[in-house]
Amino acid sequence: MKRLTLLLAGAALSLGMTLPASDPLTVSEGDEHGHDSSASAPEGPHDRPPLDVVLDIHTDAWLRAPSEDWFEAQAELDPDRFSYVDDLLDIDGDTEGGYQDKLGEYELRYDAEEDEIAYWQYISADRLTQGRRDYVQFCSSCHGFDGDGYGRSGQHLRPPPRNFTKPFYKFTKVPGHLLPSDESLILLVERGLNGTPMLPWALSRDQLNDIIQYLKSLSPEGVGWRDVYSEVGHIVESDGDPWTGREAEAIQAGQDVYHGTAKCYSCHPGYVTPEKLAEINGLPAGSMPRENFTYPIAKITENYEVQGVPMLLLPPDFTWQDVRAGTTPLELFETIGAGIGGTAMPQWKGSLSDKDIWAMAYYVRSLIETYKGHPEKRAEFMSSLRTGR
Ligand code: HEC
Ligand code: HEC
Known part of the structure; x- marks a missing residue:
């Protein structure tokens, strides 16, 4: 939290305020304009959402998950949760094998319209709301309230802040034709991008995880994480540095x-x-x-x-x-x-x-x-x- 705490403390000092003892990131329930109606509660500089910005998301999302290899690896790490089932899906009398997640976060599903089988990840509306709240707080000034890259502070930045309604990412170290994994996106946001206004963000893993799920959910229907044909990839791997000492x-x-x-x-x-x-x-x-x-x-x-x-x-x-x-x-x-x-x-x-x-x-x-x-x-x-x- 170093950079962030400093930022918050700086803003509080310059406004002659003290920071609230409670989590300064919590956004309170507002009226229909997102205003905090409980006038008595002290406000931190970031407590109040901007005018007319809806923070709550009411619809759950199913987003593309990594491929079968990833599930295979998860099953080795956590066999109590993930296991291979021979007849997981029954499609027109044919059975299809696949990995099952006991917690129900991941599911192998059949898309009848496209006649395709793919793994999907379930993200609840609550979780998306958490992600959106932090996103609006920290990221929207550049990336825009709708994630389209046209935030108020981002309008004159070149390169422009990423538009999250498109499936293109540059620096996640995942091969470019694939969608970046959750892990690669979290690492990127933690690391920031040298020489750009995209700073390293010292948020908690839970916050980052929720923000990332929210970003992914910005894919329009049939695009990116909502495209049955998309593939989620991983950071490229190496068997080790062959030049060590040379x-x-x-x-x-x-x-x-x-x-x-x-x-x-x-x-x-x-x-x-x-x-x-x-x-x-x-x-x-x-x-x-x-x-x-x-x-x-x-x-x-x-x-x-x-x-x-x-x-x-x-x-x-x-x-x-x-x-x-x-x-x-x-x-x-x-x-x-x-x-x-x-x-x-x-x-x-x-x-x-x-x-x-x-x-x-x-x-x-x-x-x-x-x-x-x-x-x-x-x-x-x-x-x-x-x-x-
Ligand atoms: C001060 C402006 C600013 C803020 C605030 C900001 N970003 Fe960015 N972000 C950028 C810019 C500019 C780029 C594009 C840099 C480039 O293409 O070289 C970027 C790029 C990205 C990328 C894409 C990297 C890629 O591989 O293509 C992600 C993901 C991202 N930002 C996430 C976030 C998240 C999450 C937050 C909030 C925690 C955030 N950003 C806050 C300016 C910002
Ligand atoms: C067909 C054109 C093209 C070729 C060939 C090419 N690059 Fe690039 N490279 C680019 C572009 C364009 C960017 C900048 C992307 C941006 O910042 O938006 C880039 C960026 C980079 C970066 C910076 C990434 C970062 O983190 O900012 C490195 C490092 C790099 N290239 C190395 C290489 C190496 C090494 C080779 C040869 C193996 C290579 N490139 C071949 C077009 C190319």
């Missing part, structure tokens, strides 16, 4: 993959001289793959837009721009492995070996550590590439 070697290998097999420079800047590039790719000296090789190329994406205008995204130059989702080798492995959902940045896990992805994680980190925050050193390095010296 960091310098990893950086060299990473530089070669970045400028060779992976061709990261087709969007991000290249960071080697033309001679070196030719050497890595076994090409005649002096042949350049593109103009302005040491500059990134902006990419347009329809999936992220502001009032119908598609965003132009600049693949970051690691020597000075922010990498949002963390810069440890593991974080970079996961980000590069998963790609950036809904953008040009592809998933690399699967098309490159884990060893190569790890090597690039070390290489990208070395660019960040050597040049970011050292503008003179960076200028010298980049101009040495540009003049070919």
Whole structure:
């Protein structure tokens, strides 16, 4: 709660108030406009919901759950709760096996209209209300009261706050064509996004969990978590860092993959001289793959837009721009492995070996550590590439 407590305390001090001893996040029952009618109760700065904002949700939701592998793993962890049943569903006389959750939160269901079987997660209206209350309190100023990304404070932010009615996420480290798991979303909100107004949020796990369920429930019918064909994925995994203790070697290998097999420079800047590039790719000296090789190329994406205008995204130059989702080798492995959902940045896990992805994680980190925050050193390095010296 560090950052939040500070924020609340700051706001209270500047208003000359004391913080209420009770949970300052509890939103009291209001009249039809959401106003607190019990005038006698002391109000914390965040106690009162904004005008005309409905906080209560009256409908339960069924949202897409992870796939069978996930249930298999859960059944191993908690066999009292999850078990495999051979004839769980009976569809037109045929039986279908699947995992059963004794608590009833997850269910394998048959969608007759689409003729599809899928796992779903039940979220009660109470839980959605809890999530919505915290969402309105903490997130709506940027992400909007309806989760569409047009909050009052978010209207002029670029990149814009995420629109939760669309199924696209960039930094959850889950391969981009899949929906992010609950865990990946919670970690993202706890970690925040470097260099953006999306700060790390020190809320409790229960609060985060409820907020996440609420965000998922913003999917319109047939989209995202309400689409029977959606798949929920997980943070990309690695069998361990193959370069431990050999960091310098990893950086060299990473530089070669970045400028060779992976061709990261087709969007991000290249960071080697033309001679070196030719050497890595076994090409005649002096042949350049593109103009302005040491500059990134902006990419347009329809999936992220502001009032119908598609965003132009600049693949970051690691020597000075922010990498949002963390810069440890593991974080970079996961980000590069998963790609950036809904953008040009592809998933690399699967098309490159884990060893190569790890090597690039070390290489990208070395660019960040050597040049970011050292503008003179960076200028010298980049101009040495540009003049070919
Ligand atoms: C001060 C503005 C602001 C507030 C408050 C805020 N966000 Fe964000 N959020 C952003 C911006 C901006 C982005 C997009 C960053 C980008 O695309 O680089 C974002 C992105 C996100 C993403 C998507 C990340 C992805 O992988 O695509 C999630 C999830 C998210 N926010 C959740 C929350 C939650 C939950 C809260 C409240 C606890 C919250 N945000 C509060 C500004 C904010
Ligand atoms: C087809 C274009 C394209 C290619 C190829 C590409 N990227 Fe990206 N990359 C992007 C875009 C676009 C973004 C920025 C997304 C945003 O911030 O909205 C990005 C972002 C990143 C980020 C920052 C993520 C963060 O947390 O902010 C890293 C790291 C990265 N790319 C590494 C790589 C590496 C390594 C390669 C080669 C294996 C690569 N990229 C290849 C387009 C590309």
